[in-house]
Amino acid sequence: MIQTVVFDTKPYDREALQRAASGRGIELRFMEWRLSAETAATAHGAQAVCTFVNDRVDRPCLEALAALGVKHIALRCAGFNSIDLPAAKELGLVVTRVPAYSPYAVAEHAVALLLALNRKIPRANNRVHDLNFSLQGLVGFDLHGKTAGIFGTGKIGRITAQILRGFGMKVLAYDPFPSPDWAIEHGVEYTDARTLASQSEVISLHTPLTPETRHIICRESLELMKPGTILVNVSRGALIDTTALIEALKSGRLGGVALDVYEEEEGVFFEDLSGQILQDDELARLLTFPNVLITAHQAFLTAEALSEIARVTVENIVAFGNGQPLLPETSLT
Numbered sequence: 477m478i479q480t481v482v483f484d485t486k487p488y489d490r491e492a493l494q495r496a497a498s499g500r501g502i503e504l505r506f507m508e509w510r511l512s513a514e515t516a517a518t519a520h521g522a523q524a525v526c527t528f529v530n531d532r533v534d535r536p537c538l539e540a541l542a543a544l545g546v547k548h549i550a551l552r553c554a555g556f557n558s559i560d561l562p563a564a565k566e567l568g569l570v571v572t573r574v575p576a577y578s579p580y581a582v583a584e585h586a587v588a589l590l591l592a593l594n595r596k597i598p599r600a601n602n603r604v605h606d607l608n609f610s611l612q613g614l615v616g617f618d619l620h621g622k623t624a625g626i627f628g629t630g631k632i633g634r635i636t637a638q639i640l641r642g643f644g645m646k647v648l649a650y651d652p653f654p655s656p657d658w659a660i661e662h663g664v665e666y667t668d669a670r671t672l673a674s675q676s677e678v679i680s681l682h683t684p685l686t687p688e689t690r691h692i693i694c695r696e697s698l699e700l701m702k703p704g705t706i707l708v709n710v711s712r713g714a715l716i717d718t719t720a721l722i723e724a725l726k727s728g729r730l731g732g733v734a735l736d737v738y739e740e741e742e743g744v745f746f747e748d749l750s751g752q753i754l755q756d757d758e759l760a761r762l763l764t765f766p767n768v769l770i771t772a773h774q775a776f777l778t779a780e781a782l783s784e785i786a787r788v789t790v791e792n793i794v795a796f797g798n799g800q801p802l803l804p805e806t807s808l809t
């Protein structure tokens with residue numbers, strides 16, 4: 477049996493992983509807490525650990541895991557900014573991820589947020605439940621004929637662009653590694669980052685978080701945006717400088733901001749903190765703006781995505797545990 481400790485688990489991912497692991501020679505031990513240097517000791521006896529987006533798999537954590545005899549870190553997500561890959565390599569730890577589970581799930585959530593924010597659906601729904609049927613303050617704008625800027629045209633960015641083309645939007649895109657054939661096929665126009673920022677009414681971020689993309693949305697890029705622009709981020713929180721974002725929102729220049737991710741989401745998103753006192757002042761401030769819509773990192777959360785994440789994660793654990801080749805594109809070290 478391949479002993480595997482699974483960190484930061486919730487009932488929905490436990491269920492999917494248990495189903496995928498059934499009869500595959502894996503023993504899963506589920507932990508509710510996140511993996512970090514402080515909690516690494518709870519992986520004792522494991523050959524593999526399985527982590528999610530907010531585990532902190534830094535060098536001290538990896539050293540602790542290596543000392544325990546852990547050989548494999550199986551990320552059950554696409555983004556790998558949570559792990560220090562050079563340190564893992566140095567320590568001889570194999571790291572795998574799930575590069576694509578359902579890019580549709582994430583792209584559709586980005587568009588759901590855009591529609592809900594632009595047409596003020598959460599506010600309208602709250603009003604109607606309070607028997608307030610007034611439409612005052614609920615004016616949105618037609619997406620048809622407007623320009624969307626897609627920052628990053630990988631798997632998720634491309635699907636988001638295609639959906640927005642379906643609404644009759646003009647789509648501009650920026651990516652250091654463009655896909656020219658795809659752009660021609662779908663009527664998408666590549667441009668530079670500044671032009672994208674200054675000419676779009678809707679900007680959606682689909683790049684991974686790397687040292688180059690950290691705070692790619694900062695005071696300067698926010699100032700380039702047209703007044704009334706809607707910004708959507710379903711990728712990683714630290715793509716946006718939150719302090720600069722709050723300033724831009726206070727100035728009234730931004731049309732709205734839809735976030736599924738937040739710079740300081742670790743320890744907050746995925747948790748039920750109702751009844752507690754929120755300690756994050758910037759998140760508290762964001763929650764006061766009528767034109768800010770936030771979901772707690774749920775873009776991936778569809779039945780299809782959960783079972784595909786579980787399937788690929790289990791395949792990786794079984795393959796590595798049995799000395800077989802890993803699935804293509806899943807290996808990070």
Ligand code: NAD
Binds near residue numbers: 556628688737
């Ligand atoms: P992908 O690797 O297919 O595409 C990423 C694209 O970004 C690539 O085309 C790459 O060239 C481009 N890129 C890299 N650096 C860039 C830069 N400086 N400027 C512009 N583009 C740049 O990844 P994907 O599957 O489309 O996922 C994108 C991101 O979405 C992931 O890295 C992850 O952080 C995030 N994500 C979020 C959720 C969620 O639930 N909210 C779920 C899955 C993925």
